[in-house]
Amino acid sequence: MNAIQLLSVQPWVERLGSTILHFVWQGIVIAAAYAAARRLARDAGANTRYLLACIALAVMAIAPMLTWSVLAPAPSHPGFISASTPSTSVAVVPSRGVSTIFAAALPREFPSPFPSWVVAVWFAGAIAFWLRLLGGWILAERLRRRFVRSAPSEWQQAVDALRRRIDLSRPVRLLISSLAQAPTVVGWLRPVLLVPVGALAGLPPGQLEALFAHELAHVRRHDYLVNIVQSIVEALLFYHPAVWWISCHIRTERELCCDDLAVSVTGDAVAYARALAEIAAAAPPRFSPAMAASGGALAHRIARLLGHTRPAPRTASAPGVIAGGLLLAFTALAVFAQQSDRLRFEAASIKPSIHSGLSSIRPSPGRLTADTSLGRLIQNAYAVQPFQIVGGPAWVWDSRFEIEGKAAGNATRSQLFLMLQSLLEDRFQLRIHYETRDLPVYDLVPARSGLKLPRPQEGACEVPPPDAPTAWAGGRMQAPGTGPAPVSRCGSVNVGLEESGPVLLGGKVSMRDLARTLSLVVDRMVVDKTGFPDLFDLRLTFQGDESTPAVPPPPPEAPEAGDRRHPPMMRALQEQLGLRLDSTKGPVDVIVIDHVEKPSSN
Numbered sequence: 001m002n003a004i005q006l007l008s009v010q011p012w013v014e015r016l017g018s019t020i021l022h023f024v025w026q027g028i029v030i031a032a033a034y035a036a037a038r039r040l041a042r043d044a045g046a047n048t049r050y051l052l053a054c055i056a057l058a059v060m061a062i063a064p065m066l067t068w069s070v071l072a073p074a075p076s077h078p079g080f081i082s083a084s085t086p087s088t089s090v091a092v093v094p095s096r097g098v099s100t101i102f103a104a105a106l107p108r109e110f111p112s113p114f115p116s117w118v119v120a121v122w123f124a125g126a127i128a129f130w131l132r133l134l135g136g137w138i139l140a141e142r143l144r145r146r147f148v149r150s151a152p153s154e155w156q157q158a159v160d161a162l163r164r165r166i167d168l169s170r171p172v173r174l175l176i177s178s179l180a181q182a183p184t185v186v187g188w189l190r191p192v193l194l195v196p197v198g199a200l201a202g203l204p205p206g207q208l209e210a211l212f213a214h215e216l217a218h219v220r221r222h223d224y225l226v227n228i229v230q231s232i233v234e235a236l237l238f239y240h241p242a243v244w245w246i247s248c249h250i251r252t253e254r255e256l257c258c259d260d261l262a263v264s265v266t267g268d269a270v271a272y273a274r275a276l277a278e279i280a281a282a283a284p285p286r287f288s289p290a291m292a293a294s295g296g297a298l299a300h301r302i303a304r305l306l307g308h309t310r311p312a313p314r315t316a317s318a319p320g321v322i323a324g325g326l327l328l329a330f331t332a333l334a335v336f337a338q339q340s341d342r343l344r345f346e347a348a349s350i351k352p353s354i355h356s357g358l359s360s361i362r363p364s365p366g367r368l369t370a371d372t373s374l375g376r377l378i379q380n381a382y383a384v385q386p387f388q389i390v391g392g393p394a395w396v397w398d399s400r401f402e403i404e405g406k407a408a409g410n411a412t413r414s415q416l417f418l419m420l421q422s423l424l425e426d427r428f429q430l431r432i433h434y435e436t437r438d439l440p441v442y443d444l445v446p447a448r449s450g451l452k453l454p455r456p457q458e459g460a461c462e463v464p465p466p467d468a469p470t471a472w473a474g475g476r477m478q479a480p481g482t483g484p485a486p487v488s489r490c491g492s493v494n495v496g497l498e499e500s501g502p503v504l505l506g507g508k509v510s511m512r513d514l515a516r517t518l519s520l521v522v523d524r525m526v527v528d529k530t531g532f533p534d535l536f537d538l539r540l541t542f543q544g545d546e547s548t549p550a551v552p553p554p555p556p557e558a559p560e561a562g563d564r565r566h567p568p569m570m571r572a573l574q575e576q577l578g579l580r581l582d583s584t585k586g587p588v589d590v591i592v593i594d595h596v597e598k599p600s601s602n
Contacts, residue, residue: 013116013119015068015071016068016119016122017116017117017118017119018067018071019064019067019068019071020064020118020119020122020239021118022064022067023060023063023064023067023237023240024240026060026063026064026067027060027063027237027240027242027243028242030056030059030060030063030242031056031242031245031246033056034052034053034056034246037052037056038052038053038249045260046253046256046257046259046260047253047257047260049249049253050250050253050254050256050257053246053247053249053250053253054226054250056246057230057233057243057246057247057250060233060237060240060242060243060246061233061236061237064236064237122239125238125239126235126236126238129234129235129238130235132235133231133232133235136231140186140187141186142179143177143179143180143184143186143194144175144186144187144192144194146179147177147178147179148175148176148177148178148194149175149176150173150174150175150176151174151175151176151195151200152200155174155200156173156174158205158209158212159172159174159193159212159216162209162212162213162216162265163216165213165265166213166216166217166220166261166265167220168216168219168220170191170219172185172191172192172193172216172219173191173192173193174192174193174195174212175192175193175194175195176194176195176196176197176200177194177195177196177197178197180194180195180196181196182196183195183196183199183208183211183212183214183215184215185215185216185218185219185224186224187224188222188224188225188228191219191224193212193215193216195208195212203275203278204271206266206268206271207271207272207274207275207278208275209266210262210263210265210266210268210271210272210275211262211272211275211276213261213262213265213266214258214259214261214262214272215258217257217258217261217262218254218258220261221254221257221258223254223258226250226254227251227254230247230250233247234247255301256301256304259272259301259304259305263305269305269306270305270306272305273302273305273306276301276302276305277302343407343411343415343418343419343422344419344422344423344426345368345405345406345407345419345422345423346406346407346408347405347406348403348404348405348406348423348427349402349403349404349405350401350402350403350423350427350599351401351402352399352400352401352402353371353372353400353401353402355371355400355402359371359372359373359376359400360372361376361377361380363413363416363417365410365411365412366406366407366408366409366410366411367404367405367406367407367416368403368404368405368407368416368417368419368420369403369404369405370401370402370403370404371400371401371402371403372400372401373396373397373398373399373400373401374392374395374396374397374399374401374424374428374430374596375389375392375396375397377401377403377420377424378396378424378430378432378591378593380417380420381417381418381420381421381424382421382432382591383417384589384590384591385519385520385523385525386523387439387519387523387524387525387588388588388589388590388591389590389591389593390435390437390590390591390592390593391592391593391594392593392596393596395598396593396596399598401599403423405419405420405423407419427599428596428597428598428599429595429596429597430593430595430596431593431594431595431596432591432592432593432594433591433592433594434589434590434591434592435589435590435592436587436588436589436590437587437588437590438585438586438587438588439524439525439585439586439587439588439590440524440583440584440585441524441525441526441527441583441584441585441586441588442518442519442522442524442525442526442527442581442582442583442584443526443527443529443581443582443584444511444514444515444518444526444527444528444529444530444579444580444581445529445530445579445580445581445582446530446532446578446579446580447573447574447578447579447580448580449574449578450578451530451532451577451578451579452576452577452578453532453534453536453538453577453578454536454537455536455537456507456508456535456536456537457507457537460488460507460537461488461489461490461506461507461508461537462488462489462490462507463489463490463491488505488506488507488537488538488539489505489506489507490506490507490508491506491507491508491509491513492506492509492513493505493506493509493513493514493516493517493538494506495517495520495521498541501541501542501543501544502521502541502542502543502544502548502551503539503540503541503542504517504521504538504539504540505538505539506537506538507537507538508535508536508537509535509536509537509538510535511528511530511532512528514528514538515527515528518581520550521548521550521551521569522547522548522549522550522569522581523549523550525586525588526581527586530579538577539576540572540573540576540577541572541576542567542568542569542571542572543567543568543569544569545568545569547568547569547570548568548569551569
């Protein structure tokens with residue numbers, strides 16, 4: 001198995017690949033908003049422009065986190081259990097709630113194996129930029145520790161005096177360095193100020209003090225820490241030129257902010273401009289977490305200090321050019337991928353059903369067949385429960401359709417249901433949107449008598465095969481005796497009908513499994529509030545009533561619902577399991593049907 005195949009089988013790869021791709025357009029939107037704000041603030045001070053750039057970069061860092069969150073698997077509660085999967089599986093659906101608007105802008109899937117290639121390229125690039133960042137940190141530590149000696153005490157006293165004048169309480173040690181090419185600050189918690197050999201004797205004291213004030217301004221503003229965070233964002237989002245563009249603005253405006261502070265302390269802009277001109281020929285490292293007085297466009301800074309107007313410095317850089325090329329490659333791949341961005345069946349047929357038995361949806365490798373209502377199709381395609389589908393005409397649930405879809409190759413279950421989404425949108429003209437509504441729910445809590453949950457017994461349940469079909473996935477059940485006898489499966493709750501009535505069976509199940517299955521029976525979200533962490537064996541017998549709309553009424557020969565051996569669901573829970581369902585209201589994520597049409601037969 002090669003690297004791409006290995007990545008493609010990892011559940012997080014598609015999520016990460018989609019997150020990376022979505023940031024392409026998100027970065028453009030953020031950069032456009034920043035450009036508009038910067039234009040409005042073009043006459044403002046350097047501090048304002050610096051703050052705008054930092055906010056823009058911070059938003060760029062947060063955007064992928066939000067995307068990753070929106071694309072996350074849904075919480076493990078019954079409202080998000082797919083009707084087509086066993087009760088132990090959690091369907092992957094977008095997180096809703098406050099992220100509804102954000103999620104609506106994100107397509108759910110990019111065709112495989114495209115996300116795997118994206119993740120592989122991103123990993124390679126991120127590793128390269130992390131190594132570059134690590135090299136910068138190593139260089140900064142080398143500057144700090146090698147070929148340095150303490151400066152004369154009178155110069156250390158001068159630095160301390162400057163430190164007090166700019167209200168900097170943190171001590172800063174002055175060192176003479178044989179490696180530094182310009183006055184440079186290294187470190188955040190224990191910063192040191194490095195000055196090149198010969199600078200103390202080669203520059204007038206007034207100019208040196210101005211340069212020192214500039215470096216101390218970096219310490220006061222915590223620029224060293226900001227620069228490290230900024231470099232981390234660059235390493236993670238290296239593929240987007242807008243990140244480098246905004247990051248370059250941050251570095252430029254940072255130097256201007258420190259220039260203004262240095263001039264305000266020394267009071268001599270001309271002397272400071274001359275000091276910058278003296279070190280203009282120095283060639284500091286192109287990248288380092290260190291803060292150097294020679295950073296930024298020196299010619300522009302000098303002209304600004306002397307009151308002359310010059311064109312703004314160009315912000316393009318070699319990393320930005322490289323990143324631009326990578327972005328073009330990503331974009332080309334994305335455009336190619338969009339040609340097949342929705343998975344579809346190679347061939348599909350739809351016709352009204354003439355059957356009246358139990359409805360069915362059967363996904364198998366490369367093929368999906370169904371004989372059920374549109375409501376059940378939506379339930380399976382979008383991995384929701386019936387109570388999460390709102391709106392639409394009555395025929396959505398009353399009319400049945402026979403569907404057969406054939407896919408290329410051995411499409412997986414998840415891919416088949418994505419194809420089913422496309423089929424519903426194309427042939428039924430289905431249009432939906434997501435909302436979070438305050439709906440009736442049940443809280444599953446211990447009864448006053450206490451829990452009555454038997455410990456798991458070995459051999460009391462059957463281990464289902466990996467491809468075992470779901471015995472029941474919600475909806476109206478058949479009459480007792482017309483279906484297969486229910487069996488106790490290990491790790492899941494099986495709902496069936498015995499001759500005497502409905503039964504819930506399971507072995508080594510969790511309270512969360514029971515809550516999920518109860519939500520199907522009562523057609524309402526059931527939230528586990530018991531706090532019970534252990535596994536248990538389950539057998540719950542009851543009779544259907546108005547609280548269990550999915551369960552058929554008992555046959556004429558069945559015992560009365562008041563019989564203690566076959567009580568209603570609510571009483572059965574308390575007597576047999578020591579549990580209780582408390583009716584309340586809570587937020588439920590729902591699908592709202594905006595438009596739907598009956599398809600023409602073929």
